[in-house]
Amino acid sequence: MLPRQLFRLKRSMNETLDPQLESWVPSAQDPATPFPIQNLPYAVFSRTDGDAARRIGVGIGAEILDIRACADAGFFEGEALTAARACSGDTLNPLMALEPRYWRALRHRVSHLLSIAQKHLFSSLESQVFVRQKDVRLHLPVEIHNYTDFYSSIHHAMNVGKLVRPDNPLLPNYKHIPIGYHGRASSVHSGPMTIRRPFGQVKAADQEVPQFVPSRALDYEVEIGVFVGQGNELGRPVTIDRAGDHLFGFCLVNDWSARDIQTWEYQPLGPFLAKSFATTISPWIVTSEALEPFRAPFARSDEDPAPLPYLTSKENSERGVYSIQVETAIRSARMREENIDPYVVSKGSADSMYWTFAQLLTHHTSNGCNLVPGDLLASGTISGVERCSWGSLLEVTRRGQDPLELPSGERRGFLEDGDEVIMRGWCRREGARSIGFGECQGIVAPAVG
């Protein structure tokens, strides 16, 4: 390890990540909580009783710490206070727009406040600054101005490619350029979300003309999303060495897809209505800092071409690929009736990404395109080598040819009405405290025509 890398690692492995650190909040001491003091994810919430105003909070155990209430109580000063003041609205965009030192200052201070020795600070204030997660609704935490979806899992690209081009699954550009497309920002919502089965034009191979019918090939895609922090001006690319400073935090993404609509519409300009009817994200944003202990090496083999210089950081250590385990489960209406647990269809890991998030961000701006705070960049479906790690039904059932059997005995080529899709994300590593993303949830409702 180079000395500079070591320095970075030391600086980043700061006390907010110390695996021994405990919070005085009892529910945060539970080894099974996704939100120990090492995580501190952000959310936008409103109380279900009384005041329905949206507020910004930090998850700790089974509680939420209300940032504005803490600021009112005089808990912050300096850069942490500036950051806390940016949390007085109803979205995280103003905080995201600040420089990372403000994010760090707020995290550091919140971590300190919640650490075991500081309980006395709260005494009578506890009921004012905390709210239980079960007493709130979570909202879309960010005003998402632009949403870009990438295609950065090489195994997913290979699986999909095999279905359309068995002899030549991977296109020649794949290993050289991060493939992505603009998604629809307006239909991104945080779960739990009801997904209305979309109508669309579909044409079977044996039909002369298309029909306008409800999709019969509704699918999910499990992805990781990153929210852009500071933006960049039009015409001013972000270099790969600075890209990490623009990555605010991460969430789970379900990129719902109607495969039959996609097949008919996507040539020559790419997916459009097959995707734009809904995208669901998990409501918690896990910060880049919380993910530091879970950085992963490139998922490349020595035979793969080296990235072009604009995508190669000086230290070969840019931030952006993390060992985030994602699992996707399905629960049908019958399973809910019969009290059967959701059935885990796949478990994958974001460390199978062929491109890092830093590379995706730098590539996105390399033509001068301006990103703005709160833009969402998604990884594309996270799939690994094995079938049990494939992140969509398209792959798992080979376009429905090889249906899945649910514990209720029902079979699924694609999703049926009433099916619930639940995605979960975790980071686990020896020597670090495990942190979780919470859930990304959606349920399929029948088409309305």
Place this chain on the structure above:
Amino acid sequence: MLPRQLFRLKRSMNETLDPQLESWVPSAQDPATPFPIQNLPYAVFSRTDGDAARRIGVGIGAEILDIRACADAGFFEGEALTAARACSGDTLNPLMALEPRYWRALRHRVSHLLSIAQKHLFSSLESQVFVRQKDVRLHLPVEIHNYTDFYSSIHHAMNVGKLVRPDNPLLPNYKHIPIGYHGRASSVHSGPMTIRRPFGQVKAADQEVPQFVPSRALDYEVEIGVFVGQGNELGRPVTIDRAGDHLFGFCLVNDWSARDIQTWEYQPLGPFLAKSFATTISPWIVTSEALEPFRAPFARSDEDPAPLPYLTSKENSERGVYSIQVETAIRSARMREENIDPYVVSKGSADSMYWTFAQLLTHHTSNGCNLVPGDLLASGTISGVERCSWGSLLEVTRRGQDPLELPSGERRGFLEDGDEVIMRGWCRREGARSIGFGECQGIVAPAVG
């Protein structure tokens, strides 16, 4: 003509469109003005002297009428006042979000105020409510949340198709489904705009690996854009018979394109960085109402398949295809030095669109996708049958193989640094007063690496 159609036509051919109507504003009486009283386009402006605040105005001849100043002067009441109050900010989004009856009320009242008999109303107020267009800067008039680009000129699709698939230029889906993709909203600006030549990955056929270099195939595309007025809720499509009520107004669009970047990146998910570095729109928004006299019939032949029912209005007369003439001119740096006028490369017409704007909007929402006020939908390159009507250099020069000669003697396969691209739009028809769109302008600046 059916009685109901006749009624519609009569209702829409209201007094604000009377070709005999004259304004008391002298410059609006000039037969060459793009902004006679029959037009009344909206813009967002700020004075170049003194107060730099952005305000909403209506173009009339060589002047702008300041809507807020008129409201302050007590010129509005009822629905017109509600609409004028929605014009007190610095974007048109709040006005767009209102129901069309408010748009109509404001237009009707402004038309009345500016008509020849009403000069006396202004007397001492004239200097407060008018500003000369030469004394203002125009700004992006709308906060564009989402930008969608379609592909609705069949001649353009055919021309581009011939370059890649000479034997089979039109894909099988083209005549059945409006093809479109999500564009990048953040990089849409109103002209005049400096376009930084983008860097990007390009790979020549004889190269083993791509290079990251400034684009050598920078192009323009002349399009018509429509701004969405009222939005629709997620999961609630807009039917074709209601689509017209969601079309607020129109502008010119230059969808700058880097063809070499596009060729390498676009498979399988469509154009991305080849487009997202910049999109320029003309700063004036010509309302749907002003365009009523220029509605055109479908550009379909009887052999073309009938649109599916969800894209067929009961009256076969939905709003959305207009005879808007667009022309594109180039002026190189040398031409500017030598005082040579811009060279008109092409003249096309929006009535060559295969799909109407109403069909584009309905199709966009047909899967439940929600549109929001201020969303921009663009037609795609407007090209006709003849070479002189082709709306991009890709088509005109057949990907640079057949360069264009400028009056300065310079040759152009694609755009060079210093080239200015100027698009203009006009509606002209016997029996109607001609109205113009103004200009959509951009100039190419060298890449900075």
